[in-house]
Amino acid sequence: MDLLDLIDTIQSIADGVLFGTTYALLGIGFTLIFGVMHKINLSFAAASIGAAYASLLILSAVKAPAVVVFLMAAAAGGVLGGLVYLVGFKFIPLANPLATLMSTVGLLLLIDEIIVHTTAGVPLNYPALFSDVIVPIGPFNLRGDLMFVFVLGCVCMTVLLLLLYRTKLGLATRAVSQQPTASQLCGIGIMRVNILTFVITGVVGGIAGAMTGAAIGMLSPLLSLPLTVKGLIVTVIGGLGSIPGAIVAGLVVGGLENFFQFLRGVSERDLYIMLLLFAFLVFRPGGIFTVAAGRD
Amino acid sequence: MDFYLGLIQIIGVHTLLGLSAYCVLLTGQVSLAQAGFFAIGAYVAGMLTVLLHWPLVLALIVSAILGGAMACAVGFPALRVKGLMLVVATAAFGEAVRLFFFNFTYQVQSGAILLGPHGGEGFRQIRYFPEHGWGTLDVVLFIWTIVVLVMAMLWWMDRSRVGAVLRAVGEDELAAQSTGINITAVKVSAMTIGGIIAGIGGGIFAHYTTHIEHIQFGIVLATFAIAYPILGGLSNVFGTLLAVIFIQGLLIEGLRFLGDWRNLLFGGLIVLAMNIRPRGLLDAGVLMTLKRLVSRNGERKGA
Amino acid sequence: MGNAKVLELHGLTKHFGGVRAVDGVDLTVASGEILGLIGPNGSGKSTIVNLICGLFPLTAGRVLFGGADISELPPHTRVALGITRTFQNIRLFGQLTVWQNLWVAQNSGEQRKQNFLPRWLGGSKGARAEIDRMLEFFDLGHKRDELAGNLAFGEQRRLEFARALAARPALLLLDEPAAGMNAEEIEQLDSRIRKMRQNGVTVLLIEHHMELVMSVADRIAVLNFGQKIAEGTASAVQSNPVVRDAYLGTTTGA
Numbered sequence: 001m002d003l004l005d006l007i008d009t010i011q012s013i014a015d016g017v018l019f020g021t022t023y024a025l026l027g028i029g030f031t032l033i034f035g036v037m038h039k040i041n042l043s044f045a046a047a048s049i050g051a052a053y054a055s056l057l058i059l060s061a062v063k064a065p066a067v068v069v070f071l072m073a074a075a076a077g078g079v080l081g082g083l084v085y086l087v088g089f090k091f092i093p094l095a096n097p098l099a100t101l102m103s104t105v106g107l108l109l110l111i112d113e114i115i116v117h118t119t120a121g122v123p124l125n126y127p128a129l130f131s132d133v134i135v136p137i138g139p140f141n142l143r144g145d146l147m148f149v150f151v152l153g154c155v156c157m158t159v160l161l162l163l164l165y166r167t168k169l170g171l172a173t174r175a176v177s178q179q180p181t182a183s184q185l186c187g188i189g190i191m192r193v194n195i196l197t198f199v200i201t202g203v204v205g206g207i208a209g210a211m212t213g214a215a216i217g218m219l220s221p222l223l224s225l226p227l228t229v230k231g232l233i234v235t236v237i238g239g240l241g242s243i244p245g246a247i248v249a250g251l252v253v254g255g256l257e258n259f260f261q262f263l264r265g266v267s268e269r270d271l272y273i274m275l276l277l278f279a280f281l282v283f284r285p286g287g288i289f290t291v292a293a294g295r296d
Numbered sequence: 297m298d299f300y301l302g303l304i305q306i307i308g309v310h311t312l313l314g315l316s317a318y319c320v321l322l323t324g325q326v327s328l329a330q331a332g333f334f335a336i337g338a339y340v341a342g343m344l345t346v347l348l349h350w351p352l353v354l355a356l357i358v359s360a361i362l363g364g365a366m367a368c369a370v371g372f373p374a375l376r377v378k379g380l381m382l383v384v385a386t387a388a389f390g391e392a393v394r395l396f397f398f399n400f401t402y403q404v405q406s407g408a409i410l411l412g413p414h415g416g417e418g419f420r421q422i423r424y425f426p427e428h429g430w431g432t433l434d435v436v437l438f439i440w441t442i443v444v445l446v447m448a449m450l451w452w453m454d455r456s457r458v459g460a461v462l463r464a465v466g467e468d469e470l471a472a473q474s475t476g477i478n479i480t481a482v483k484v485s486a487m488t489i490g491g492i493i494a495g496i497g498g499g500i501f502a503h504y505t506t507h508i509e510h511i512q513f514g515i516v517l518a519t520f521a522i523a524y525p526i527l528g529g530l531s532n533v534f535g536t537l538l539a540v541i542f543i544q545g546l547l548i549e550g551l552r553f554l555g556d557w558r559n560l561l562f563g564g565l566i567v568l569a570m571n572i573r574p575r576g577l578l579d580a581g582v583l584m585t586l587k588r589l590v591s592r593n594g595e596r597k598g599a
Numbered sequence: 600m601g602n603a604k605v606l607e608l609h610g611l612t613k614h615f616g617g618v619r620a621v622d623g624v625d626l627t628v629a630s631g632e633i634l635g636l637i638g639p640n641g642s643g644k645s646t647i648v649n650l651i652c653g654l655f656p657l658t659a660g661r662v663l664f665g666g667a668d669i670s671e672l673p674p675h676t677r678v679a680l681g682i683t684r685t686f687q688n689i690r691l692f693g694q695l696t697v698w699q700n701l702w703v704a705q706n707s708g709e710q711r712k713q714n715f716l717p718r719w720l721g722g723s724k725g726a727r728a729e730i731d732r733m734l735e736f737f738d739l740g741h742k743r744d745e746l747a748g749n750l751a752f753g754e755q756r757r758l759e760f761a762r763a764l765a766a767r768p769a770l771l772l773l774d775e776p777a778a779g780m781n782a783e784e785i786e787q788l789d790s791r792i793r794k795m796r797q798n799g800v801t802v803l804l805i806e807h808h809m810e811l812v813m814s815v816a817d818r819i820a821v822l823n824f825g826q827k828i829a830e831g832t833a834s835a836v837q838s839n840p841v842v843r844d845a846y847l848g849t850t851t852g853a
Contacts, residue, residue, distance in 0.1 A: 040380050091571050101326065101383075102526045103567045105519050117560060133548035227514055229387060236384045245410030260422040261345065273394035276386040281385040456720045460699040466691045471690035474652055474708025476678030476766050 009137045017159045018146040019151025019215050019253020025208035026164065026227060027234030027246035029201040035177040036239040039100045043084055043107035044096075044205055045231050046224035050111045051077035051202070052209030054218055056124055066127040070152070073210035076201045081202020085195050108224065115221040123220035128212030149211045154261040156207050157247060163200070164243070173197055176240070179239045223274050241285025248288055301432045305504050307544050308439040312497030313517070313530040314524030314536040315450060316490040321525050322459070323486045325378065326468035329370060332393035333363040334493045335513035337498025339413060341399055342508065345424045346411050347404055352424055356442075363495020364488045371487035375480065390518050398510040403555050418509025439500055446493055450533045451587035452472040462486055463498075466530075494521075529576025531583050538577055545561060601628045603665075605770050605801045606651070610660035613825075615696055620646040622825035623660070633792065633802045635816030635833075636810070639845060643825040644805045647653070648772045651803075652684055653677050664770070679708045685759045687805075693748025697739055697758055700747050701717055701730045704765035730765070737761045737791075746761055753784050760791065770801045777808040777848035789815050813837070821845065 026045055033041045054070035058064075064072075088103040110287045133144025164170035175183040184190050212227065213219045234253055238245025255272070261269040313334055320327045334491055344355035374385050404411040453459050465482045472479055478598035499515045502508050524543065526536030547562045550586040552563065573579065607610065613621040621643040628634045637638040638644050649655060651662055662670045669677055683704075692700050702721040705726055712719070717723040734740045737757040742750060746759060755774065763771055773792070777785050792802060792815050794807055806812045812819060813833045821829040823845040829836055838843055 034380065040383070079532075087567055092574050096574045098321075098326070101572045102523060103570035105523065106563045106566030106568075106570065108558065108563070110567065113560045113563055125501075181507045212305075229391065229515060232384045232390070236381055240380060268395070268399050271392055271399065274392035274395065277388040278374075278385055278392065281377055281381055281388070285377040285381055311849065452720075457702055457722055459717050460695055460703045463695055464699075464703045467692045467694055468690050471686065471692065471705075473654070473674040474678070474684055474686075474690075475762060476675045476683070476703040477703065478675040504809075 003028070005265070006233060009259065009262055012258040013145065014030065014140065015146055015250045016033075016258025016261075017255040018150040019258075020251040021150050021157075022208050022211045023230050023234045023253050024247045025156060025204050025211070026231030026249025027238055027250050028233040028243055029205045029208070030231050031238065031241055031243060031246045032173075032197055032201050034235065036087055036173060036194060039089065039097060040104065041084065041198075042086070042101065042104040042228060043088065043111060044104075044201065045227035046108040046111040046200055047080045047084055047202065048077060048209035049221070049224045049227065050115060050203035051208070052126065053078050053119070053124070054080075055206070055210060056126065056219065059117075059127075066129055068213075069127055070210045072208065073206040075206070077204070077206020077209065078199045079202070081198040081200070081205065082195060084202070085198035085222065086273070089147035089194070089198075090191075095280075107252065108228065112221050114226055115224075115264065121221065123218045123222075126210075126215045126217060126219050130218050139165060147213050152207065152211060156204060156241075160163065160200070160204060167194060169193075171271075187222075190250050192274045210289040233273070237277065237280060237287055245288045298432055300325075301436050301543060303549050305439055307540050308436075308443045309497050309504070310520070310524065310544055311443050311448060311503045311537050312493055314528070314540055315446060315533060316492075316494035316497065316532065317521040317529070317537050318525040319462075319486045319490040319493070321522065321530055322462040323483050324469070324524060324584060325375065325483060325486070325489070326383050326389065327386040328515065329367070329374075329390045329393075329599055330381050330385055330490060330494050330520040331513045331515070331518035332390035333367055334365055334498035334501065334517065334521075335397060335510070337363045338502035338508050338513070339419065339498075340398075340419045340495075341499030342419055342422045342502040343402070343412065345503070346419075346422055347402075348363050348427070352428075352499075352503065357494055359495040359499035361495070363494035363498065367491020367494075368484060368488040371457070371484040371491075372480075375483045375487065387457070387515060387518065390513075391515065394510045394513045416510065417467045419502070420507045422454045422506045422508070423449075424503050425506075432521065439504070440499065442496060446496070447533050447537070454532060467591035500584075507518035511530050522567070527566070527576060530572075531576070531577040531578055535576055535578035542577070604628070604663075605630045605632075605665060606803070607663040608647070608651075608660065609663065611647065611650060611662065612657065612659040613643075613650055613655070613656045621650065623670065623726040624822070624825070624827050626820055626827065626830075628801055628803055629672065630659060630801055631796060632818065633796055633804060633816050634738065634821065635643075635819040635838075636803060636805045637807070637819060639811055639821030641846075642692060642822040644822055646825075647773055647822075648684060648774050648803075648805060652770060654703040672828075675706065677767050678706050678768075679711055681767070681770065682772065683693055683763040683768040683775055684772035685763050685768050685839060687774040689752075689755045689759050691747040691755055691759055693746065693749075695747055696744050697747055697750070698730060700758060700762050701733055701765045702726075704762045705729070706765075707767040710766065734759050747850075753781075756788075758787075762769075764795070768800060770803065771795065772803045772805075774805050774840075775807060776804070777806055777811050791839065804807050846848070 024050065030046050033044065052073050054076035058072045059069050064109065084107055088107050089100055092099045092103060097231045128145045130144030130148045135142040135144065135147065164173060172193050173187045173190060176190055181191060212223060222269065230253060234246055234249045237253065238249035256270060257273060260272045264272065307537055313330060316333065317327065317330045339364050341355040341359040344358060345349040370389055374382060374389070377385055397413065400413055401415045403410040411421055424449055458481055459481055461477055465477060465479050469479050524539040527534045528539030547565060551561060569577065601806060605625050608624055608626040611621055611624040624647065637643055641710060651747060655673055658669055661668055664682060667679065682801060692703070702722060702807065712725070719754060722743060734743055737760065739754060739761065741757060742754065747755065749825055760776060777788055780788065789811055791805065804816060816833065818831065820827055821838045821842050828845060829839045829842050
């Protein structure tokens, strides 16, 4: 491999890592909900894309600068998160994990179909910020839009970590995730914590959806399934319930994805990701940081 | 008429797919790999009849064996993990199979045309039925003979000690281990049976659609596979059949008059169904009621 | 009642992270004996049962069964050799019928050797009769087709006892079988345990209910903080000051 190839390889990995923040945010969302409810919310990525769509809708009604779109996406994500909890979780008995799995699949399909229905399935352009900026560092070029996505992702994660580890709400959330009954006895309203977790993860998801749109330059309902799969992969590789794990795994998956794409082309890229994941899961089922190991 | 026959074919094949997931779900495992075994069955059976001119039944047997062998091979490592980890691991395997066929090309010149799988374009011209003069009705009968056979075998298995052991593992792995059940062996066996059924289903699917491509075997199909038994309830095999009829017949075909709105309703109805009947449409309660009704009628007739 | 050793624990040790749940316990159970294992909450009694069953790996030490080292064997193999158990919190298969609960548990070495087809598909006549006898013995015959999850608490306890016997064990581990029972039920339990012994089953009984242990056990071992602090006859253990301290929480003497 000569030097130029090496530079190209590193360049593509770097791009992938920058975009990987999106995966990291999605992974955090899955992980948080799993942590609190011990349930999978399969509609999470679809709701995130849905939130990004909703922000476009609002933008088309009111003329606003592009930054506002991101805020709108976050707000819409929060609302959607709350709705998902009400419709897909609240009334289904906790002892029935298969039922919530299925109800969130139903929600995933429902959200996708609402999007298809309102847009007639046509991909929509999404405003990208700083897409014309390119920062050269030595032989490498960092794309402005990806940089923006990366920075936004990092800010979002920092805020989330502060929220979880520095506020009373965060304390309650972590308490519920570890000992639901004991927390209830200590006067923590589980229902309230649950719904707040869904709203918070919804906000994170909305931002992730907007970031995806900004990085790719468009939105399509076809994004939600691949994002669901990637988000789950990140969650699992990072270790169920581990937020730092999800962040690292998100960046790693983003980097690897572009690496394989560079080596073997776009059609084979995911094949290697999937095989790697399968091997990883089977031989290191606890994830990068083994937080939830030994817990059923 | 042909429309309804076509629908009956779809229901038959999807019932096989659902039953393959049913076996695995009985042991408490959620596998999203069933679409992968289904795909393997479809491509293998198609290649055997088209490229090697094998008879269909023989090709289906090979599909079944390969589907089962693959499930067994995947099951050993994969079933070490459970819960969400297993869901994601099996989903990854299923996607890997799909992406393999996305990149898989093996074509043979036959007269003026090339036959065989061709990467992203898929595998066209699986014309076994028309070439051998099978009408739509023949195909329907063929499919349903197999479906009935598989259902009868699973029904019987459910009543036997095998079924009780599978359910015991599904309910409480720790207790099952402590009563002397080898849970790894049980789970891998269930996975293998599931793989065999999915392999057969895939093989039939390839032949009645005549054209398969990788996108048909994606995560959506895998989700449908587990959706049928979960929605139908795990009490017995008829729940799965009922759910397939409910989804494929009622929701997808029956609501066609609603046009675009049909798809919206589809997701919504699944959510609604799980809210109202979290243990499935045919849960233990409904079965009890049915049993009571039947026995009461029997008594009346006897009197 | 020979003196052959059925179960021997040598330096049995299990650490969970920094917690020494079981710390170098030596214990021997002779054939046909009923050994009571008592100790305050959290003293490691249930962990010992789990270790004998092979539910998690040992940190150190060995488990011998009939003289053979079984420390590395998986749980189902230990059942086949003849070790079965009940659970402190009842763990029946609630969605199976009472009858099926015993059916799936017929996993002794002998029962495994039956022909494949009758064992897995029909259930041989002998196997079926055995289940029916067991249900009668535990007074559950009239409930055979009910779902185990629908039974009353006392019936569930009896069914779990029956399930543990379905695999014809040589050694039966009872983890607090009297928890939640009333006086009458405890009396029945007492007589059933004695009956088991007459049939040649060796019993390791973990129990909080002192009256039952004192009445039924030949010998008693006392655990505290994962270590064995006393062993002997009921009266010897009762008068042992170390044991009194462990239960009453004083620190003198120990």
